[in-house]
Amino acid sequence: VADAMNAAWGTVCDMKQVCIFLSASHKTTKNILLNKEFTVSMADAKNVVEADFVGVVSANDVPNKLEKTNWTIIKSEFINAPIIQQLPLTLECKLVSFDEESECVIGEIVNVSVDEDILTDGKIDLDKFKPIAYDPFNHNYVTLGDKVGKAFSDGFKLK
Secondary structure: OOOOOOOOOEEEEEOOEEEEEOOOOOHHHHHHHHHOEEEEEEOEHHHHHHHHHHHHOOOOOOOOOHHHHOOOEEEOOOOOOEEEOOOOEEEEEEEEEEEOOOOEEEEEEEEEEEOHHHEEOOEEOHHHHOEEEEEOOOOEEEEOOOOOOOOOOHHHHHO
16 A cells, blocks of 8 residues: 655765665665665645645555655656656655664666656756655744855865
């Protein structure tokens, strides 16, 4: 049964891996350990209510919680895991490891699905995407996108 949760703590570890911190008690974690494959979708401003809902309601208590979101779920072509069509960016991953002590799930990214609506000249456009991030200081979701500098460039001004 397809499941989704809102994971507040995670990051891309390198060019081919993602790291997410998930308690072993989550239904999602149990599914990942069972199937050895999973997806990580990035939520956007249009889906903030649904994304929060899958985070505050446990599939252990409400097994059909995805039905309330009205999200359309399809199976990935690359792995045995769901893709939420309304979320414009999905990392499709194979499980590398799960450390129960640190609650760290590491996955190898085998495919990235991107909705063409968030692309400009073949690149992800944050102004179109409007991805959300969790602000742990104020317990809010914020959108990302304002450019404040150029990576691998601006620091050379101090040379």
